[in-house]
Amino acid sequence: xxxxxxxxxxxxxxxxxxxxxxxxxxxxxxxxxxxxxxxxxxxxxxxxxxxxxxxxxxxxxxxxxxxxxxxxxxxxxxxxxxxxxxxxxxxxxxxxxxxxxxxxxxxxxxxxxxxxxxxxxxxxxxxxxxxxxxxxxxxxxxxxxxxxxxxxxxxxxxxxxxxxxxxxxxxxxxxxxxxxxxxxxxxxxxxxxxxxxxxxxxxxxxxxxxxxxxxxxxxxxxxxxxxxxxxxxxxxxxxxxxxxxxxxxxxxxxxxxxxxxxxxxxxxxxxxxxxxxxxxxxxxxxxxxxxxxxxxxxxxxxxxxxxxxxxxxxxxxxxxxxxxxxxxxxxxxxxxxxxxxxxxxxxxxxxxxxxxxxx
Amino acid sequence: xxxxxxxxxxxxxxxxxxxxxxxxxxxxxxxxxxxxxxxxxxxxxxxxxxxxxxxxxxxxxxxxxxxxxxxxxxxxxxxxxxxxxxxxxxxxxxxxxxxxxxxxxxxxxxxxxxxxxxxxxxxxxxxxxxxxxxxxxxxxxxxxxxxxxxxxxxxxxxxxxxxxxxxxxxxxxxxxxxxxxxxxxxxxxxxxxxxxxxxxxxxxxxxxxxxxxxxxxxxxxxxxxxxxxxxxxxxxxxxxxxxxxxxxxxxxxxxxxxxxxxxx
Amino acid sequence: xxxxxxxxxxxxxxxxxxxxxxxxxxxxxxxxxxxxxxxxxxxxxxxxxxxxxxxxxxxxxxxxxxxxxxxxxxxxxxxxxxxxxxxxxxxxxxxxxxxxxxxxxxxxxxxxxxxxxxxxxxxxxxxxxxxxxxxxxxxxxxxxxxxxxxxxxxxxxxxxxxxxxxxxxxxxxxxxxxxxxxxxxxxxxxxxxxxxxxxxxxxxxxxxxxxxxxxxxxxxxxxxxxxxxxxxxxxxxxxxx
Numbered sequence: 031x032x033x034x035x036x037x038x039x040x041x042x043x044x045x046x047x048x049x050x051x052x053x054x055x056x057x058x059x060x061x062x063x064x065x066x067x068x069x070x071x072x073x074x075x076x077x078x079x080x081x082x083x084x085x086x087x088x089x090x091x092x093x094x095x096x097x098x099x100x101x102x103x104x105x106x107x108x109x110x111x112x113x114x115x116x117x118x119x120x121x122x123x124x125x126x127x128x129x130x131x132x133x134x135x136x137x138x139x140x141x142x143x144x145x146x147x148x149x150x151x152x153x154x155x156x157x158x159x160x161x162x163x164x165x166x167x168x169x170x171x172x173x174x175x176x177x178x179x180x181x182x183x184x185x186x187x188x189x190x191x192x193x194x195x196x197x198x199x200x201x202x203x204x205x206x207x208x209x210x211x212x213x214x215x216x217x218x219x220x221x222x223x224x225x226x227x228x229x230x231x232x233x234x235x236x237x238x239x240x241x242x243x244x245x246x247x248x249x250x251x252x253x254x255x256x257x258x259x260x261x262x263x264x265x266x267x268x269x270x271x272x273x274x275x276x277x278x279x280x281x282x283x284x285x286x287x288x289x290x291x292x293x294x295x296x297x298x299x300x301x302x303x304x305x306x307x308x309x310x311x312x313x314x315x316x317x318x319x320x321x322x323x324x325x326x327x328x329x330x331x332x333x334x335x336x337x338x339x340x341x342x343x344x345x346x347x348x349x350x351x352x353x354x355x356x357x358x359x360x361x362x363x364x365x366x367x368x369x370x371x372x373x374x375x376x377x378x379x380x381x382x383x384x385x386x387x388x389x
Numbered sequence: 390x391x392x393x394x395x396x397x398x399x400x401x402x403x404x405x406x407x408x409x410x411x412x413x414x415x416x417x418x419x420x421x422x423x424x425x426x427x428x429x430x431x432x433x434x435x436x437x438x439x440x441x442x443x444x445x446x447x448x449x450x451x452x453x454x455x456x457x458x459x460x461x462x463x464x465x466x467x468x469x470x471x472x473x474x475x476x477x478x479x480x481x482x483x484x485x486x487x488x489x490x491x492x493x494x495x496x497x498x499x500x501x502x503x504x505x506x507x508x509x510x511x512x513x514x515x516x517x518x519x520x521x522x523x524x525x526x527x528x529x530x531x532x533x534x535x536x537x538x539x540x541x542x543x544x545x546x547x548x549x550x551x552x553x554x555x556x557x558x559x560x561x562x563x564x565x566x567x568x569x570x571x572x573x574x575x576x577x578x579x580x581x582x583x584x585x586x587x588x589x590x591x592x593x594x595x596x597x598x599x600x601x602x603x604x605x606x607x608x609x610x611x612x613x614x615x616x617x618x619x620x621x622x623x624x625x626x627x628x629x630x631x632x633x634x635x636x637x638x639x640x641x642x643x644x645x646x647x648x649x650x651x652x653x
Numbered sequence: 654x655x656x657x658x659x660x661x662x663x664x665x666x667x668x669x670x671x672x673x674x675x676x677x678x679x680x681x682x683x684x685x686x687x688x689x690x691x692x693x694x695x696x697x698x699x700x701x702x703x704x705x706x707x708x709x710x711x712x713x714x715x716x717x718x719x720x721x722x723x724x725x726x727x728x729x730x731x732x733x734x735x736x737x738x739x740x741x742x743x744x745x746x747x748x749x750x751x752x753x754x755x756x757x758x759x760x761x762x763x764x765x766x767x768x769x770x771x772x773x774x775x776x777x778x779x780x781x782x783x784x785x786x787x788x789x790x791x792x793x794x795x796x797x798x799x800x801x802x803x804x805x806x807x808x809x810x811x812x813x814x815x816x817x818x819x820x821x822x823x824x825x826x827x828x829x830x831x832x833x834x835x836x837x838x839x840x841x842x843x844x845x846x847x848x849x850x851x852x853x854x855x856x857x858x859x860x861x862x863x864x865x866x867x868x869x870x871x872x873x874x875x876x877x878x879x880x881x882x883x884x885x886x887x888x889x890x891x892x893x894x
Contacts, residue, residue, distance in 0.1 A: 080560045108559040121557040125575040134571070135561035186561060504778070505822035521823055522778060522806040601814070604807025605783065611808075618810060622710035623785030 034058050035222040036190050040078065040088030040098070050074055050246045056190075056222035056239075063225045063237035067265075071246045072226045073118075076194045079224070080115050081108035092189045093221075109138075114183030118195040120175050122167035128154065128178050129163045135186030153181040157215060172200045173208050180215060191216075191223040197232055206308070206387055209235060231310075234258070234274060242266050258356070260339070261346075273311040273355040279303050279386070286353070296353070297328040297381045308387045315383035316357035318347060319376040320367055327378035335373045338364070345369075349377060418636065425633055426626045433630035441608045442616035442631065446593060449527045449612060453592040454585055456528070457536040461588075465543035487537045494533055495601025502529065502602075526603035527610050531592035538591055542584030546577035586646055590639060674869045675721065677705045677712040679728035679787070679856070680811045681752065681830050685889040686726070689882050693873055700869060708786045708811040716741050716861060723864030724873050726856060728752070728830075729787035733857040743867070746859035749877050751892040753851050754791055756844040757819050757829045757837070764825030769799040769850060771826065780815050780827040783808040788815075791852045792828035799850040816841065830854065835890035855894070 036056040043049045050071045056062040066072055077083040079090065081097065084105050090098040092113070097106040114135075122131050133150035137143070154163060157177040167175060176196060183191060196212060197205050213236050216223055227233055233240050234254040241251045242265065250262045257266055258274075275296075277284040282301035296309065317323070323330050337348030345364045347357040357377065359369075369375070426433070433439065467473070468480055486494055502509040502520050512518055520526045554576065558568045574581065596614040603610040605619065613635050620628035674693075678686050683706050690702040705712070705722070709732040716722055716736050725742075726749070727733045733746050758766050764777050772779055781803065782789030789808065796803050807824070809815040816833050818824045820840035834843035858877055860870040876882050883893045 077556075080556070082556050082559065108556070109562050109564060111560075112562075113560060115557065115560045117553060117557055119553070121551075121553050123554065123558075123572055123576075125572075125578075134558070134563070138558070138561055138563035138567050138571075182561065499818070499821065499823060503821060503823040519778070600810065604780070604818075605809060606805065606807050619783050619785070619808065621714060622708065622783065622810075625714075 034093050035060075036079070036090075036092055036224065038079065038088070038090045040085040040090055042074070042078065042083075042086040044074065048074075048246065050078075052243070052246075052248055054224075054241060054248070056224055058221050059219075060238045061216055061223040061225060061236055062239045062241060063227060063233035064241050064243055065227055065230060065233040066243035067228055070243045072228070072243060073194065075243075076115065076192055076226055079190065079192055080113045081106060081111040112186065112189040114186060114188030114191045116176070116179045116183050116191075116193045116196050119199055120167075120179040122170075122175060122178055122182070124167050127164050127166055128159065128170070131167070131178055132181045132185050134182060139186065150181070150185055153185045154178075156218070157181045158211075173204055173211075176200065176208065176212075177215075180212075184219060189221055191219050191221060193223070193225045195227055195229075196225070197229070198227075212236065231274070273309075273313060273316075275309045275311070275353070275355070277307060277309065279305065279307040284309060284386075296379070296384060298384050298386050299381050300386050303386060303388060305388065310385035310387075311355060311379055311383060313346065313356045313358035315379060316349075316355060317378045318357055318359055318363070318367065318369065319378065322376050323378045325378070326380065328381040329384075330376055330378040332374060333377050335369060335371050335375060338369065338371055340364075349375075421629065421632055421636065424625075424629045426629065429626060430630055430633075433627050434634060436627065438607055438611075438616055438620070438627070439631055439634070442611055442613045443634070445524070445527070445608070445611065446613040449524065449531055450589055450593040452528050453531040453535055454539075454589040456532050457539045457588045457592075458585060461536050461539040462543055465540045466547060468540070469544045469547035483537050483540050485537075486534050487541075491534055491595060491597030492601050495530055495598035495603075498530060498533060498598065498602040521602055522604040522606065522610060524603075524609060527599055527612060530598040530602045531595045534595050534598050535588045535591040538587040539584045542580055542587065543577065546580035546584075547573070550576055582646070586642065590642065593639070594635070672699055672866070672869075673701045673703060674723050674866050674873060675703045675705065675864065676724040676726065676873065677707070677715065677720075677722045677861075678724075678726040679709045679712070680706050680813045681728055681788070681832050681836075682706070682726055682750075682856070683813070684836050685832070685886050685891065688885045689877060692881060692885075693876055696876070697869065697872065702873070706813075708782075710785050710787075711811075716863070719863060721863055721865055722861045723866050723870040724858065725861050726858040726877070727787070728854060728856055729790070730855055730857055732787065733859065736861070737859075741862055742859045743862040744860055744871075746857040747874070747878060748855045748894045749858045749874075749882075750856040750886050751894055752830045752832055752854040752856065752890075753892075754788075754795055754828055754846050754854070755831045755834050756826055756846060757816060757834050757841045758826045758844060759819055759822040759824075760840055760842055762842060762844075763822065766826045766844060768844065769796060769801050769846060772796060772803045772805075772828075773801050775804045777804075777825040778806050778823070779804060780807045780809055780818060780824045781805050782812055782815055782829075783810055786811060787854060788812045788829060791854055794852055795828065795846060795850045830890075832890035856891075 035058045036054065039053045041049070041051045052075060064072055064075060074083065078085055085098050085100060087100060089096060092111070096104050097111055098104065123134065126134070129147060129150050132153055133146040136146035136149060154160065157180060159174060159177055159181065162170065162174055170178065197209060200208055209232065216236065225233065225236055237254065239251065240254055240257050241248050242257065244263065244265050250257060250266050275286065277286040279298065282298055284296045284298055284307060331352060333352065334350045335347055336350045339346045340361060344358050345361055347359065347369065349355055349357060464483065468476065499506065499521060501507045504510065504513050504519055509520060520529060550573065554572055555568050558572045563571065594614060596618065599612060600615055605611050605615050613631055617628050617631045620631060676686065686704055690704055693702055694700055709727040709729060712725065712727070713732040713735055716725060717739055725733070725736060736742055737746065756766065756769070758764060766777070771777060781792050784790060784793070812829050812833055815827045816829055816837055819827050820837055831843065834841050858874055860867065860874060864870050887893060
């Protein structure tokens with residue numbers, strides 16, 4: 031067993047219908063995502079790991095130190111646990127300005143005023159918040175508030191960083207920019223990082239390892255690609271539904287660089303957007319043909335079936351180069367077309383079915 | 390004051406009722422002002438009776454407010470944050486002085502804490518302490534009627550506070566006392582202050598419980614309201630002068646704190 | 654205030670003003686006047702007697718402020734005179750009862766009080782009626798006559814309030830009327846004040862001009878001064894003039 035990072039294996043019940051049973055390991059310098067719908071138990075997990083609630087069974091250890099173990103009567107409460115939390119809605123103290131908020135953890139732990147302010151100011155600079163020091167939380171933009179919350183959590187040198195839906199409160203238009211910034215900031219923190227979210231894009235882009243939680247238990251853990259290509263449950267399949275591709279757009283054409291495992295181009299609707307982009311294609315929007323298709327789809331190409339995976343009432347088809355994406359068809363179609371691994375097929379995607387976002 | 394185009398004029402019946410309502414407050418005040426003997430006012434207000442009563446009123450009302458804060462805040466905190474058996478009963482007890490006629494409150498205090506009272510008698514036997522007819526009697530009577538305001542206001546404010554702030558503070562390493570001092574209290578400050586002002590005002594104006602429990606003696610227990618009552622019988626001008634003094638003091642306090650009153 | 658409301662309510666309850674009689678009487682007349690009122694209601698069926706008890710000075714103020722009172726029975730002459738001077742009395746006030754002061758102590762006399770001299774004892778809890786209230790003024794007169802400088806702990810707004818505290822044992826002694834000691838039954842004991850220090854309180858009664866039932870008012874005053882009324886008053890400790 032590794033002696034660092036987060037090791038958690040626990041169960042608790044809140045009511046007859048709510049039972050949480052989680053096993054989670056997050057190594058240092060890595061980001062894990064806990065991905066699931068609302069009500070799955072994500073917030074309770076945050077409370078448990080932060081030390082705001084105790085577990086019924088199991089063990090939670092941070093950097094080798096046990097912080098919660100009912101059988102040994104060990105429970106380290108939140109204020110003694112070194113967990114930095116970025117809460118949903120950030121919970122910045124409205125009666126304090128940015129510096130005081132960021133310095134709060136240090137001051138609470140006994141650091142004297144001058145030192146605390148100095149260290150807080152370092153973090154404020156690091157997160158690009160220079161100039162906002164004296165502002166009150168109410169005067170900050172969504173993005174600034176998020177960064178203040180992050181600075182506040184990190185300033186105390188925590189052993190674990192927990193982020194509860196850190197981007198949910200932000201406007202969709204700035205979300206991707208801030209997602210990128212968040213990824214940079216996260217990489218600065220040497221400890222384990224756990225991101226709790228219901229947004230698969232967030233999870234897949236920010237995390238090294240994704241844990242899918244449904245109804246109180248983890249149903250699948252793996253790298254984003256693992257989950258995307260080999261979802262184990264219907265829910266995971268839905269989550270991983272979108273094919274995510276990054277490329278460069280210009281005049282309505284997106285090119286995919288060499289070495290990305292994706293060659294070729296895709297035509298998109300937006301002729302204005304230029305530069306790095308992220309494309310989402312629902313597998314159900316990918317149609318499979320035995321011959322070159324006629325029709326309105328602007329994108330069609332020849333490829334090979336690498337994988338066939340039936341999941342309940344659908345079949346997921348993993349396709350190979352030039353563009354490795356997943357298609358979804360009915361079992362009947364699979365049969366009638368005689369689809370099987372290794373078969374060469376034509377694939378079509380309408381430009382209108384491709385979601386585009388600046389990356 | 391210009392009205393936006395879309396804003397309709399308020400219904401006439403509403404305006405009429407509102408004017409009547411405002412009148413209910415304004416007319417008695419005007420009646421009082423009409424009777425003020427302006428020329429004798431300085432002499433009346435510097436009378437011994439008034440000076441003594443004013444000093445007593447200020448000291449006792451402020452002390453009451455302090456005690457209400459000291460005892461009421463923890464009570465409010467427990468009522469807001471902890472489930473305990475009998476919680477509803479406790480809250481009912483706290484509300485009782487609000488609905489009880491003050492004289493009944495004073496009588497109850499007398500039966501409990503007077504020399505022959507339930508608690509008062511053993512207290513008297515062992516320590517010789519007599520609460521009625523003393524300044525502490527006044528403080529006790531005014532605290533009894535005024536403290537509910539503080540408890541109710543603070544409890545309401547604490548309930549409306551998002552608990553997650555305290556969770557955030559805890560996760561940052563703050564002890565319970567630090568959370569209270571740096572997060573909870575500053576965040577409920579407007580309500581807390583409003584509660585304290587209400588409490589003070591109630592204590593300042595208390596009459597029935599005071600006269601019943603503490604008695605009426607100039608310099609020891611005769612607060613401004615009692616002085617007015619007694620003066621009404623023999624010296625109406627003095628009564629009006631003291632009444633005016635009380636109105637002015639109360640208005641001054643309200644005006645000084647008006648912004649806090651409305652800030653959410 | 655309360656009287657005006659009472660008058661209005663009586664009017665609303667379907668009785669005409671002629672059938673309601675409002676009597677303001679000094680606090681010490683409580684029990685006696687309740688009995689007299691019952692007799693009056695029996696003799697005048699359909700009539701409602703509303704009794705308003707308070708300190709005589711409070712009652713005086715109410716009348717002077719224009720409360721619609723029919724009959725005023727005061728515990729001293731000066732309060733009645735004030736009302737007469739203001740022109741509020743119709744006819745002539747008549748003395749209808751006499752009262753004397755007495756020292757009242759809680760049953761058992763825990764303070765060991767035996768006379769007026771004890772009223773200068775600082776270690777006793779002593780009460781008087783407030784100045785301006787007839788009982789209070791008379792008491793101070795008595796104490797002055799006896800050469801006693803009182804160490805008072807409370808000046809109660811009316812005699813009943815004073816009595817309540819004495820009966821409860823919260824005060825060791827107070828000066829009230831003989832009638833009050835009688836009215837308190839076993840809770841309060843009386844200690845006689847010698848005649849040379851005592852005052853005779855004369856109680857005047859009169860009909861008030863702003864009243865709404867002048868005929869009934871006159872009839873009530875007659876009943877009070879009749880042998881029936883006087884007998885009731887004597888039962889409660891008053892003396893007849």
